[in-house]
Amino acid sequence: MEKKQWVFMLLIGWGMAAVSIQASEKKDIPDSVLELLNLDQCIAMALKKNQQRTVSALAVEIAKQQYEQAISSYWPKLMINAIGSRLDENPVLILPEDTSMYRIDGLTT
Incomplete structure (x- = not known):
C-alpha cells in the first residue's frame, strides 16, 4: 500500500513541476506578442x-x-509555306554551241 502512495505522490509532484515550468515560460513572453x-x-x-x-x-x-x-x-494542323522570287530582268539561258545528242535504242523519233 505504501508503494502505491509513493508512486501517486511522485506523479503529482512531476505534474506540479510541469505546470510551474509552463507558467514561468508564459511569464517570459511579453503581452504584446500574445494576441x-x-x-x-x-x-x-x-x-x-x-x-x-x-x-x-x-x-x-x-x-x-x-x-x-x-x-x-x-x-x-494546317501549314502554309510560300516562297517567291522576283527578277528585274528576264533570265537569259546561254547554251554552248556544241550540244551532245544522245540516242536511246528502242525509241523511234
Whole structure:
C-alpha cells in the first residue's frame, strides 16, 4: 500500500513541476506578442502561411497547360509555306554551241 502512495505522490509532484515550468515560460513572453485571434483571423493566417495551397495552385496550372497541349494535338494542323522570287530582268539561258545528242535504242523519233 505504501508503494502505491509513493508512486501517486511522485506523479503529482512531476505534474506540479510541469505546470510551474509552463507558467514561468508564459511569464517570459511579453503581452504584446500574445494576441487573441478570432476564427476568421485564424483562417486568414492559415491560408496565408499554407505552402500546400501554393503548391496545389501551381499543380492546377500545370494540369491546365497539359490539357491545352493534349487538345491542340487532337485537331488537324494546317501549314502554309510560300516562297517567291522576283527578277528585274528576264533570265537569259546561254547554251554552248556544241550540244551532245544522245540516242536511246528502242525509241523511234
